[in-house]
Amino acid sequence: MSLLELKNVSKIYGQLRALDNVNFSVNKGEWVSVMGPSGSGKSTMMNIIGALDKASEGEILLDGEDIAGKNAHTLTDIRRDKIGLIFQQFHLVSYLTAVENVMLAQYYHSMPDEKEAIEALKRVGLEDRVHHYPSQLSGGEQQRVCVARALINYPEIILADEPTGNLDEANEEVVVELFRKLHEDGTTLIVVTHNPEVAEVAQRTIVLRNGKVEREIINENFTGKIKKVTLTEK
Amino acid sequence: MFIRMIFKAFFRQKKKMLMIAFTIALGASLATAMLSVMLDVGDKINQELKAYGANITVTPKSSSVISDLYDVDGENVTGSYLAEDELGNIKTIFWAFNIVDYTPFVTVSAQMDNGSDINVTGVWFNHYMSLPTGEELYAGITSLRTWWEITDGEWIDESEAGEENCAMVGAQVAQEYGISAGDTIHVRGSASDVDLVVKGIFDDGGDEDDSVFVPLDTAQALADMDGKIDSIEVSALTTPDNELSQKAARDPSSLSVSQYETWYCTAYVSSICYQIEEVITDSVASAVRQVADSEGQILDKTQLLMILITILSMVGAALGIMNLVTASVMERTQELGLMKAIGAHTGAITGLVLTEILVTAVIGGMAGYFAGLGFAQIIGQTVFSSSIEIRPMVIPIVAVLVIAVTLAGCVPAMRMVRKLRPTEVLHGK
Numbered sequence: 001m002s003l004l005e006l007k008n009v010s011k012i013y014g015q016l017r018a019l020d021n022v023n024f025s026v027n028k029g030e031w032v033s034v035m036g037p038s039g040s041g042k043s044t045m046m047n048i049i050g051a052l053d054k055a056s057e058g059e060i061l062l063d064g065e066d067i068a069g070k071n072a073h074t075l076t077d078i079r080r081d082k083i084g085l086i087f088q089q090f091h092l093v094s095y096l097t098a099v100e101n102v103m104l105a106q107y108y109h110s111m112p113d114e115k116e117a118i119e120a121l122k123r124v125g126l127e128d129r130v131h132h133y134p135s136q137l138s139g140g141e142q143q144r145v146c147v148a149r150a151l152i153n154y155p156e157i158i159l160a161d162e163p164t165g166n167l168d169e170a171n172e173e174v175v176v177e178l179f180r181k182l183h184e185d186g187t188t189l190i191v192v193t194h195n196p197e198v199a200e201v202a203q204r205t206i207v208l209r210n211g212k213v214e215r216e217i218i219n220e221n222f223t224g225k226i227k228k229v230t231l232t233e234k
Numbered sequence: 235m236f237i238r239m240i241f242k243a244f245f246r247q248k249k250k251m252l253m254i255a256f257t258i259a260l261g262a263s264l265a266t267a268m269l270s271v272m273l274d275v276g277d278k279i280n281q282e283l284k285a286y287g288a289n290i291t292v293t294p295k296s297s298s299v300i301s302d303l304y305d306v307d308g309e310n311v312t313g314s315y316l317a318e319d320e321l322g323n324i325k326t327i328f329w330a331f332n333i334v335d336y337t338p339f340v341t342v343s344a345q346m347d348n349g350s351d352i353n354v355t356g357v358w359f360n361h362y363m364s365l366p367t368g369e370e371l372y373a374g375i376t377s378l379r380t381w382w383e384i385t386d387g388e389w390i391d392e393s394e395a396g397e398e399n400c401a402m403v404g405a406q407v408a409q410e411y412g413i414s415a416g417d418t419i420h421v422r423g424s425a426s427d428v429d430l431v432v433k434g435i436f437d438d439g440g441d442e443d444d445s446v447f448v449p450l451d452t453a454q455a456l457a458d459m460d461g462k463i464d465s466i467e468v469s470a471l472t473t474p475d476n477e478l479s480q481k482a483a484r485d486p487s488s489l490s491v492s493q494y495e496t497w498y499c500t501a502y503v504s505s506i507c508y509q510i511e512e513v514i515t516d517s518v519a520s521a522v523r524q525v526a527d528s529e530g531q532i533l534d535k536t537q538l539l540m541i542l543i544t545i546l547s548m549v550g551a552a553l554g555i556m557n558l559v560t561a562s563v564m565e566r567t568q569e570l571g572l573m574k575a576i577g578a579h580t581g582a583i584t585g586l587v588l589t590e591i592l593v594t595a596v597i598g599g600m601a602g603y604f605a606g607l608g609f610a611q612i613i614g615q616t617v618f619s620s621s622i623e624i625r626p627m628v629i630p631i632v633a634v635l636v637i638a639v640t641l642a643g644c645v646p647a648m649r650m651v652r653k654l655r656p657t658e659v660l661h662g663k
Contacts, residue, residue, distance in 0.1 A: 052575060052657045073579065080577025087660055091572045095246040096239070103235055108577040112235040149576070 002061070003028040003156060003188050004049065009058030009068075011044050011211075018044040019055070020211040026157070031179065031189040031222075033199035036208035042192045043161060045208065049190060050083055050159045051075040063156060080109050084150030088162035090142040092134040098145045099130045102152050109153040120148040124178055140171025147178050151187065158182065160191045164198050176201055240590055247562060251594045254558045258598030259605060261551025262636050265544045266606020269628045271613050272540040275533065290507055292316065292466040292519045315340075315462035316517055318450070323513035324468065325365050332501050336468040337361070337375045338450055342457040344421040352407065353445045354421060356453020356463075359390045359397075375447070378469055379438070387415025387434030390449065398452055401430035404443035408435045421446070423456025468510065468519070472503040474533050479504045483521075548639045555643025559591055563647040570651060571659030580652050587651060591644055592637070599636035603629065 002025040011019040019041045026032050036042050047053035048060060051067055054075075060068045067078055079085070092101045102117040121130050124144035134142055143163060150158050160179070164172040176198060179189055191202060199205045205217040244251055294314040321338055324330075340356040358374035365371070376389050386408075390400045403413050413419060417432045430448060437443065454460050475483075479502035482489055486508055489497060497505050507519035563570065570583050607624060614622035 047657045050575075052660075053655075076574065076577060076579050079575065085575055089660075091568065091575075091660060093569050093572065095242045100235075100238065100242075104239075104573070105576045107235040108573065108582065153577075 002026065003030075003063060004190075005059075005061040006045075006049070007059040007061070009045075009048065009055045009060060011041070011048060011053070012056040017211050019048070022058070022208075022211070022213055024206055024213055024216070026188060026190060028156075029183070029186045029188055030204065031183045031202045032191070033202035033205040034190065034192045034208060035194060035196070035199040035205055036214075037194065039210075040208040041211040042194070042208055044211075046159055046161045046190075046192045049157075050085055051078040052085075080153070082156045084153070084155035084158040086143070086146050086150050086158065086160035086163045088165040090134070090139070090146050090166070092142055092145055092149075094134055097131045097133055098126060098137065098141075098148075101134070101145055102149045105149045105152050117148075117152060120152045121145070123151075123181075124148045125174070138171070139167050140174055143167060143171065143175055144178065147175065147182075151182065155187075157188045157190060160189070160193075162193055162195075163191060164193065164195060172198065236586070236589075239586060240593065243586075243590055244593065247565075250558060250562050251590070254555060254562075254591065254594045255598030255601070257551050257554035257558065258595045258636060258640065259602035261547045261554075261639060262599045262602025262632055263606035263609055264547035265635050266603050266628055266632050267609035267613060268540040268544040268547070269631055270607065270610035270622050270625060272537050272544075273625050273628065274610075274614070274622045275536055275540070289472065289503060289522050290468040290470055290510065290519055291522060292468060292510055292514055292517050293464070295516045295518050297464075314516070315459070315464060316466065316514060318454075318461045318463050320514050321463075321466065322363060322365055324466070324510055325363070325369065325371070326367065327506070327509040327513055328498065329470070329501050329506050329509060330367070332471040332506065334469045334471060335373050335377050336466055337373060337378055338463040339465045339467065340450060340453050340457075340459060340463045341445075342423055342453050342459065344423045344456055346411065346422075347420050348411075350411070352421065354401075354423070354453050354456060355442075355445050355447050356450040357447055358450055359392050359402075361392055361450075378467060379436075379442075382436040382438055385435050385437050387432065390433045390447075392449060397433070398449050399428060399430055400433040400448070402434050402436055402447040403432050404445050404447075405435060405437040406443040407446060408432075419446075421456070425458035426455055428452060428456065466514070468506075470503070470506050471501060472506060473501045474531075475502060475504070478502075482508070544635075548635055552639045552643040555591070555595075555640055556646055559587075559644050559647040560650065563587060563650050567654060567659045571654055571656040574654065575656035575660055583651050583654075584648050587647065588641075588644060591640055595636055595640040599632065602636070603632055606632070 005025040006022050009019055009022045010017055022041075022045065034042050034045060044053070048055050051070075052075075055068050058068060059066050062078065062082060067075065070078065093104060096104060098121060099114060099117045102120055103112040103114060106112040106117060118127070118130055121127060124147050126141060126144055126148070129137060129141055134145070137145065143166075164175055167175060179191065179201070183189055189202070191198065193199050200219060203219050203222045205219065207214045207217065294316055296314045316338070318338060321336075324333055324336055327333070337358040338356075342354050342356070344352055344354045346352055360372045360374045360376045363371050363373060374392070385405060390397050390402055401419065403419075407413065411419075413432055413435070415432050415434055419430050419432060421428060421430060430446070430452070450463070454462065478493060478497055479500070482497045482502070483504035486494065486497070498508075503521040507521060510519040511517050570587075573583055574580070610622040614620055
């Protein structure tokens with residue numbers, strides 16, 4: 001059964017159709033990548049799926065409910081209850097520690113629980129960085145805090161927008177490994193990326209071009225791990 | 235978590251918060267100072283205005299009627315008098331403590347040795363009174379005629395022996411007859427004559443320069459008027475007139491019971507006059523309108539000025555807060571956008587920012603209040619040479635003003651928070 005389904009979704013800015021009649025669906029527990037060059041509509045789609053923005057046309061069915069026509073207040077509730085967001089620039093609150101950043105999502109969802117927040121940080125391997133401020137963490141560590149924050153409220157979908165865009169190769173692997181574990185636990189993942197290595201890790205890749213779905217690629221050899229390409233001199 | 239966020243956000247932006255607190259403190263201090271002075275200025279200005287003389291005159295009823303009909307102000311043409319032994323009653327009325335000073339007047343015609351007619355006015359200079367209430371006071375013309383310039387000699391001091399046969403001579407009389415301090419003049423009244431030692435020459439700049447002022451008993455003896463007085467001048471601290479007092483002044487019986495009580499228990503010049511009439515037999519007490527009106531006008535204008543300064547200071551503070559809070563929110567758009575993205579409603583973010591600012595406002599407001607009390611004392615000492623009373627009612631007024639101004643100053647920033655779209659700040663779109 002589809003957890004998320006986009007039907008004829010368009011986003012129009014004046015004369016520009018940032019998304020043009022997009023159709024696709026994501027099943028519960030599926031790991032989907034969205035790829036495409038700059039300006040292809042990846043982030044626009046991410047914003048619409050993430051209930052951060054409204055579509056100009058079409059239906060967006062999340063868990064069977066059309067969220068396309070919802071007002072800002074309801075969209076906030078949907079983001080809070082059903083979606084975990086991971087950003088390329090991490091977007092951590094600079095004056096809160098790692099655990100407090102995770103608790104912030106709990107606070108706006110229900111009740112902050114420091115123990116549970118620390119557990120989430122343990123899951124992403126940051127048990128010894130719990131009380132560090134973002135400025136005291138590396139990029140990879142900040143992104144892992146972001147992942148912990150995204151999953152603390154047990155969302156139905158985790159949406160990651162270029163999650164490895166600001167990371168080095170080692171941290172990229174760490175984050176992808178985290179996604180693999182989340183996928184194993186049954187979390188639905190949508191990862192927007194322009195990095196083919198990260199995109200190919202997913203079960204399915206949706207390629208966008210000029211706001212349209214150009215093609216879908218099924219990963220027949222899905223392992224959830226980055227395939228290392230070793231260059232050899234001829 | 236909320237308190238933790240407030241606390242941390244506060245310290246993260248401590249410079250900005252200090253600026254906001256300082257702005258609020260400045261507004262609150264001015265408001266406190268102006269309100270404290272404004273609430274106390276009535277008494278202070280009244281006291282200052284006492285220097286301009288009496289504001290109530292008391293005359294016999296019949297002479298008042300004649301005076302009104304034939305415009306013969308200042309002359310006793312009816313032969314009716316007030317009783318000297320009732321003078322102490324004035325300090326027994328409901329508003330006795332507002333009676334600052336008073337003196338009786340009796341004017342008799344006398345002749346000098348050269349046959350010229352002269353007006354001799356009997357008054358109290360600094361008359362000692364021991365009242366039935368146990369209060370002791372000195373009353374008289376010495377403090378009611380502060381503008382008299384003593385050009386030669388000095389004031390009569392009733393407490394000194396032999397001063398009953400002394401006189402204060404008006405500048406015009408002194409010039410006309412070549413009198414100077416220390417001279418003795420012989421005056422003959424209708425009943426007796428007396429030698430008066432000239433204690434001082436005064437320059438009133440008005441009609442009184444034509445008179446000779448002597449102690450009350452001396453003037454009464456000249457015309458055999460023991461116990462009789464023509465009029466009384468009273469200086470009283472009064473509340474500016476309003477519609478109620480004007481209505482009462484026209485006809486107190488037209489007031490309802492509650493209006494009457496309000497009027498009677500307020501120090502309107504008309505209610506004090508009414509109360510004086512109650513204790514002085516067959517008298518009419520009337521306000522010296524020029525003085526009473528001037529007092530009211532000066533008080534009203536001073537209070538208006540204070541209100542305007544308070545309003546301007548609070549508007550200034552609101553503009554300052556507006557700039558600072560807006561700048562603060564603009565700096566934090568990414569953080570606030572993130573909060574929205576992870577599920578915070580606009581109300582929750584508004585509440586967070588407002589709480590930060592209101593906590594700052596309370597701290598700034600308290601500092602401003604105490605600074606304002608200091609400013610008020612400086613104003614009091616500089617302008618009125620006395621301290622300004624600390625009135626508890628200023629606290630709630632300043633608190634309401636600070637909160638209102640802070641909230642008003644936050645309006646643009648809160649609108650910005652409401653319009654903030656997470657996509658714009660998180661993706662730079």
